[in-house]
Amino acid sequence: MNGTWLDTLVTPWRRARVTRGPGSRTRADLHFMHLPRASIRYRLAGTGPRTIVFCADPPVTLELYDELIAELAPDFRVVVFEMPAFGLSLPSLGLGFELDTMAGVIGEFLRQLTLAPYVLAFPCVPAYSALWLAGRHPELVSGLVLMQAPDWPQELAWKHGRDPKGILARPYIGQILLCLLRRKRAGLWYRLTLGRQELLEHFTDTTQCAFDHGAGFSLASAFQRHLNGPEPAFGSIAQPALVIWGEADRSHQHTDQASILRYLPQARLVHFSEAGHFPELEAPQRFAAELRAQFG
Numbered sequence: 549m550n551g552t553w554l555d556t557l558v559t560p561w562r563r564a565r566v567t568r569g570p571g572s573r574t575r576a577d578l579h580f581m582h583l584p585r586a587s588i589r590y591r592l593a594g595t596g597p598r599t600i601v602f603c604a605d606p607p608v609t610l611e612l613y614d615e616l617i618a619e620l621a622p623d624f625r626v627v628v629f630e631m632p633a634f635g636l637s638l639p640s641l642g643l644g645f646e647l648d649t650m651a652g653v654i655g656e657f658l659r660q661l662t663l664a665p666y667v668l669a670f671p672c673v674p675a676y677s678a679l680w681l682a683g684r685h686p687e688l689v690s691g692l693v694l695m696q697a698p699d700w701p702q703e704l705a706w707k708h709g710r711d712p713k714g715i716l717a718r719p720y721i722g723q724i725l726l727c728l729l730r731r732k733r734a735g736l737w738y739r740l741t742l743g744r745q746e747l748l749e750h751f752t753d754t755t756q757c758a759f760d761h762g763a764g765f766s767l768a769s770a771f772q773r774h775l776n777g778p779e780p781a782f783g784s785i786a787q788p789a790l791v792i793w794g795e796a797d798r799s800h801q802h803t804d805q806a807s808i809l810r811y812l813p814q815a816r817l818v819h820f821s822e823a824g825h826f827p828e829l830e831a832p833q834r835f836a837a838e839l840r841a842q843f844g
Contacts, residue, residue, distance in 0.1 A: 551719030552773055554727075555766035556639040562762050563587075563638060571636045571761030574611050581660055585640045585649075586632035588657050594621035598690075598843060599663040601627045603654075603678075605671040605695075605826060606634040607734040607765050609758040612751060616828055619836040623844060625663060631674060633766035635758060645766070645773035647780055651677040658688050665690035667843050669828065672696045673703070673775055676782075679811055683783025691843055692789040692812065696800060696825055699807035700779040706803055707775050722768030730765040731756060743796025743824030782811055789815035790842045794823035794830065816842065 566572070567580055567587065581588045591610050600620060604610060613628045620626045630637040632653055633645070643649065654677050658666060668689055670678035675697035682689040698706070716722040726733065738751045755763075789812040793805045809815060818838055823830040 549719040550773070551721075551723045552645050552766075552769040553642055554720065554723040555633050555645075555764065555769045556641050556643045558638050558641070566636045566638055566762040569761055571758065571763070575614075577617075578610065581657060583653065583656050583660070585643050585653050585656070587638045588629050588632065588653075589636045590627055590629035590657075591617065592625070592627050593617050594623075594625045596622070596624035599625040599627060599666050600693075600839065600843075601629070601658065601666045601668050602828065603668075603670045603674040604628060604630045604635060605674065606631065606767065607730070607737065607755045607758075607763075608751070608826065608829070609635045609755060609763060611754050611758070612829055616832040616835065619832050620839070623840060627661065627663070627666075629657065633764050633769065635763050636761065638764075645769045647676055647680060647774055650774060651680040655681055655685055655688065664688050667691040667693060667839075669693035669695070669839070670697075671828070672825070673770060676700070676703070676775075676780065679782045679785060680780060682785045682787050686787065689787055691787050692785070692815075693792065693839060693842070694789065694808060694812075694815075695792045695827055696794065696797060697791070697808055698800075698803050698805060699810050702803050702807045703775060706800060707771055709802075710799065711771060716768040716771045719772060722772065723766075726765065726768045731759055733767075734759075734765065741797050741799050741825035742830065743794055743820075743822060744830045747830065785811060786814070788842065790838060791815045791817045792820060792827050792835065792838065793818070794820045794825055794827040796821065796823060797825040799825060
């Protein structure tokens with residue numbers, strides 16, 4: 549069974565609310581790119597010679613990137629986008645959630661931006677799309693920054709810890725339950741994973757506001773079809789790489805953080821003791837300094 553189509557069923561009313569409603573005007577640098585398989589909401593700022601592309605880590609939305617963009621915009625061109633079916637990026641009906649499909653949509657988005665090559669700064673589950681693109685389309689990717697991303701077997705173990713009873717893994721049931729409980733789940737997720745608990749209210753309120761504007765959180769579909777199956781063949785990845793781990797992330801307490809070096813033996817591994825699951829957002833000044841040291 550494949551219940552992911554439930555997360556791609558976008559009514560005309562919801563599409564209008566997303567693309568023309570308040571969620572389309574929260575920041576001056578917001579844009580939508582309409583592709584055959586998805587409409588991608590993104591921010592574009594800065595005028596630097598290199599382009600850094602951030603993928604928002606669901607349920608995080610673009611509005612939480614203000615401080616990081618301000619830190620990087622003087623030196624880089626900064627793009628932040630939301631994955632299809634997450635945040636206010638809308639999927640086309642029947643969009644597959646498999647890794648190669650999602651990575652393919654991201655590749656289309658990057659080509660249409662016409663700002664290649666890019667340094668891809670992708671967290672956790674989206675990090676594997678960055679690896680897929682770096683291995684198969686090196687003309688698009690000049691470097692990688694991965695946050696909270698171990699190797700594939702370790703990430704599957706992390707997924708099991710997030711859904712130990714396999715409820716989200718059940719087609720249809722997982723999609724329906726998460727749709728009903730996404731607000732509660734998002735708040736509990738931030739409480740578990742933020743290293744800086746003083747950010748809890750800001751993260752939670754911003755995400756709840758995005759839900760008010762029609763944001764999606766298709767985690768069940770991602771668990772069922774995207775983060776599933778045997779280890780992908782990422783190919784040979786030769787680009788320079790930076791791996792950053794927030795050590796205060798309780799969801800990754802038992803993860804082998806160095807396991808990602810199987811794919812990126814050339815990577816520099818950095819630990820942020822003060823940050824949790826979102827080191828780029830919890831410690832934006834330090835994150836920007838590490839990025840400049842690697843790619844500036």
